[in-house]
Amino acid sequence: MLKLNKRDTLLFVIVTAMVLLAPFLLNPFPQGSSMAQMFNAGYPDLMQRFVIFGILVIGFNILFGLTGYLSFGHAAFLGIGSYAAVWMFKLLSMNIIPALILSMIVAGIFSLVIGYVSLRRSGIYFSILTLAFAQMSYNLAYSVLGNPSSSYNLTNGETGLQLALNDPRILDGAAAANGALPVTKLFGLAMRDSYNLNVGGWLFTFNVGYYVAGILMLISFYISIRIFRSPFGMMLRAVKSNQQRMNYTGLNTKPYTLAAFVISGMYAGLAGGLLSSMDPLAGAERMHWTASGEIVIMAILGGVGTLIGPIVGAGFNEYFKNILSKINDGVLHQWLSFLPDGLENFIVGILHYFVGKGWHLTLGLLFMMVIIFLPGGLVEGGQRLAKMFKRKKTDDGSDSNNTPAE
Amino acid sequence: MGILEVKNVGKRFGGLQALGDVNLSVAENSVHAIIGPNGAGKSTLLNCLVGKLIPDTGSVMFDGQSVLGRKPFEINQMGISRVFQTPEIFGELSVLENMLIPCFAKRDGAFHLSAFKNMLDDKEIIDRAQHMLEEMKMADKHSMNAASLSRGDKRRLEIGMCLSQEPRLLLLDEPTAGMARADTNNTIDLLKQISDERDITIAIIEHDMHVVFSLAERITVLAQGTPLVEDTPDNIKGHPKVREAYLGETQDAA
Numbered sequence: 001m002l003k004l005n006k007r008d009t010l011l012f013v014i015v016t017a018m019v020l021l022a023p024f025l026l027n028p029f030p031q032g033s034s035m036a037q038m039f040n041a042g043y044p045d046l047m048q049r050f051v052i053f054g055i056l057v058i059g060f061n062i063l064f065g066l067t068g069y070l071s072f073g074h075a076a077f078l079g080i081g082s083y084a085a086v087w088m089f090k091l092l093s094m095n096i097i098p099a100l101i102l103s104m105i106v107a108g109i110f111s112l113v114i115g116y117v118s119l120r121r122s123g124i125y126f127s128i129l130t131l132a133f134a135q136m137s138y139n140l141a142y143s144v145l146g147n148p149s150s151s152y153n154l155t156n157g158e159t160g161l162q163l164a165l166n167d168p169r170i171l172d173g174a175a176a177a178n179g180a181l182p183v184t185k186l187f188g189l190a191m192r193d194s195y196n197l198n199v200g201g202w203l204f205t206f207n208v209g210y211y212v213a214g215i216l217m218l219i220s221f222y223i224s225i226r227i228f229r230s231p232f233g234m235m236l237r238a239v240k241s242n243q244q245r246m247n248y249t250g251l252n253t254k255p256y257t258l259a260a261f262v263i264s265g266m267y268a269g270l271a272g273g274l275l276s277s278m279d280p281l282a283g284a285e286r287m288h289w290t291a292s293g294e295i296v297i298m299a300i301l302g303g304v305g306t307l308i309g310p311i312v313g314a315g316f317n318e319y320f321k322n323i324l325s326k327i328n329d330g331v332l333h334q335w336l337s338f339l340p341d342g343l344e345n346f347i348v349g350i351l352h353y354f355v356g357k358g359w360h361l362t363l364g365l366l367f368m369m370v371i372i373f374l375p376g377g378l379v380e381g382g383q384r385l386a387k388m389f390k391r392k393k394t395d396d397g398s399d400s401n402n403t404p405a406e
Numbered sequence: 407m408g409i410l411e412v413k414n415v416g417k418r419f420g421g422l423q424a425l426g427d428v429n430l431s432v433a434e435n436s437v438h439a440i441i442g443p444n445g446a447g448k449s450t451l452l453n454c455l456v457g458k459l460i461p462d463t464g465s466v467m468f469d470g471q472s473v474l475g476r477k478p479f480e481i482n483q484m485g486i487s488r489v490f491q492t493p494e495i496f497g498e499l500s501v502l503e504n505m506l507i508p509c510f511a512k513r514d515g516a517f518h519l520s521a522f523k524n525m526l527d528d529k530e531i532i533d534r535a536q537h538m539l540e541e542m543k544m545a546d547k548h549s550m551n552a553a554s555l556s557r558g559d560k561r562r563l564e565i566g567m568c569l570s571q572e573p574r575l576l577l578l579d580e581p582t583a584g585m586a587r588a589d590t591n592n593t594i595d596l597l598k599q600i601s602d603e604r605d606i607t608i609a610i611i612e613h614d615m616h617v618v619f620s621l622a623e624r625i626t627v628l629a630q631g632t633p634l635v636e637d638t639p640d641n642i643k644g645h646p647k648v649r650e651a652y653l654g655e656t657q658d659a660a
Contacts, residue, residue: 003524231510231528232521234499238507241496248456248494249508250482250571252516259519 030201044207057310059267065305068240073134079287081272093171107269115261160283303377324359415464442628487568493560497553505535542566558589
């Protein structure tokens, strides 16, 4: 099916099912229960983040996973894509299609230039160069090109680029006539529209923006599978494995790595454009180096160089970020109320630093544990589990549907 | 006129004159060995041939075209393949994939963006790679990780990868260095077979006299960056200058 082999088809079907059914899968607890408040993730904003960051990391994995070039500046392309999309909403139309196309083109051009220069070096020097470019972009966006009083205010600095009632919006200018800001849409479908389904105590939300982003993620994922299985993908893995042999086999490594860089930059641009499509506000903080670091963390968390890893990593990171930051002392007391008072206070006092505003600490510890015990990321954990079960059931030799090898 | 013509090549590293004034002519379809004691400039010379180093003086012509100033991948596309001292293969890739890469490089050139083709649908390339693996007697190992091959198999794979490109000149840099005797003999047989069966020129740099005298038709002796003599193996064996400069210093002479 779809020109994929059996295993990849299975993987793709599973991911498709999970994306389409996410509103059910992510809301396992009835609406209003305390568990739902904490662990349900099936609301539009978070689900959109799952798939958008999925796209971002899928693209990053094409560069980092296949060629081994660790870019530390991919957030720049995410930010550039966001700005490009908002400009499209301001100038042309609230339809997201031209916005997404422009985000990919602009991010592609930036990644072509940045990649061309950065790829002159490899290893840590490459990472430093991309980091430097990303920080330059961040500072340009934050101050130089964002001065509201100057005539070339491209990014609106600290406040962030946002829609205004007097924007030209050539194609659908009249839409704002009722005095409210127009909303982003795909032809007739507004991104923020949702359909709510009440079943028993459960509430499931089907959000237009989520499904648009989700389908784009599936397309991105499909393209990434095709790239992994193509001669081009093999060449990229060869770059990671032995550049010397490549050069002496008559292959020019530079255009291969540059192509991978631009493709992953365009993925990041698409993700940025989608972020703006869901909420038409683009800020410079999206380009900050910590954002670039988060992309690297998501990729490693999931499993570098695997097909499904980026999606798992992005989902894991966003999910835990979300629930950990929601837990506060009150919740902890409630959970631990079965303990004697003194002990309860003591434990809550310790856990206090790991939840709420301290969520970084927990996520950092989880990241360390994954690195130490599962160097291949969460996907490796899954593979180990699958192997354990397989050994018990049959002695079918084939293992894991996630390895890039054929 | 040989397929490879090296004229007045000199290379200096700071104060060290690595190559003085090297003239060398490798005849087409011959096996030509370059020997010499440590530091004689053998590897420097080889690196000048494949584009890794650019000589300070002189010219290197391959089949009537200068190779100087060209990048390694361009020189390879001209028809020169190189086998390294320690096998350079794609360790993380499967043996079959290792063989596919040079086949793609031969057919599609230095860069080809085919991101949406399925590699395994390319029958022409797959057949070619599998054929080559059979020739190298490695067909049964096609799905193994190349890094997990034995040293001798890695060497065979590397030679096979070079041959799959149908090069006109095969450069070997001490192909049996660090090998057990049995593996060395296998490699000698393989190289003999290659040179007998194919229209290919082989230039080999080697320390092991056993290898050199079993393979080479011509031998150039390099000492301190300049060629001492160039002759047939029989004449080299008895040559007084060679004994003095090279063979006399090692146990291999006996």
